């Protein structure tokens with residue numbers, strides 16, 4: 269039978285319930301996987317991708333990113349080096365946020381999407397912050413994401429750190445975009461962090477989460493600022509306050525959860541809240557190590573994000589694999605499959621996405637073919653996990669299929685002319701950097 273697409277001759281890391289790994293073929297009809305065949309197959313396809321004995325994995329899912337973070341790479345900000353996480357926000361992220369306009373949001377979305385696609389990411393969850401570019405900005409981000417050919421859940425990160433009204437405008441932008449509807453690019457509700465939003469805004473955001481049936485995300489306990497803020501003003505630790513405002517639950521994804529105690533871990537588990545772990549960003553900002561081994565032991569759903577720092581998903585997978593071993597001085601606390609689950613099925617569960625995260629009949633045809641150029645040891649069913657976690661990165665990703673469409677072939681995006689994109693980025697980001705040169709430190713605190 270002639271199918272629309274066949275991926276043949278691969279070692280298929282299915283991430284199905286049995287976590288099966290076998291040599292075989294993935295059969296695609298339009299945007300869905302219709303069969304996964306062990307061994308040889310007689311199926312032919314209009315498009316045939318030969319994996320040549322390489323590894324075939326489900327499209328990877330990044331559960332927490334800031335696409336606009338890509339514009340910070342080598343940025344001309346003139347700042348004294350931050351000495352802690354709070355100064356990191358005040359001296360780097362907030363001046364950057366306030367300089368952003370809608371065109372900056374578009375070009376960052378396009379380039380960051382392409383960079384993620386290059387490492388096998390087919391879906392991500394993004395939050396954008398830019399107090400001078402609130403209304404309508406999600407349309408600009410949507411345009412960049414769609415041009416790259418990737419899928420995303422995008423949102424505006426509502427905050428009241430400058431003034432109370434801006435928080436409600438941020439929430440409105442999310443609601444507007446969600447109501448516009450969309451499949452490949454859709455919206456969610458997003459707040460910055462508990463130390464920059466009032467109880468009233470959290471309550472309204474949660475009402476919208478439940479009314480619209482969409483995910484809700486917020487940064488939590490990254491540095492110590494939100495813990496101190498919540499203890500001082502409310503007499504509650506961060507997760508106690510969020511629980512009391514009904515902000516936790518199966519539809520909530522909390523980023524970081526680094527500075528949490530045992531009581532807070534129990535709250536996360538009891539409410540069925542999802543965690544987005546960002547190991548490379550946590551190391552960069554020197555905020556500490558999230559208690560991920562405990563979370564896993566307790567049955568908390570932990571997924572993997574990049575927090576707008578390094579967009580290569582395999583580098584984030586590797587960081588999650590290594591960080592906890594060093595932190596605990598125990599190499600047993602994290603396994604290959606643990607971190608691969610974070611980047612696939614766990615991330616899908618976090619956002620309630622039932623059709624992605626594994627290679628199984630009926631799922632969306634989001635498939636990645638990885639062809640390591642150098643193979644010093646046999647690449648087999650039993651060595652595939654070790655290859656993926658210990659050595660693979662973007663340069664080994666050969667083909668990416670999103671909803672049955674080949675969007676990356678031989679490591680190059682098929683959706684855009686890269687030369688043109690880079691030229692456009694040079695012009696647009698050059699303009700942003702000019703404005704960024706004069707941006708100063710922002711010492712802003714929630715006034716209410």
Ligand SMILES: [Zn+2]
Nearest residue numbers: 334487523575
């Ligand atoms: Zn973040």
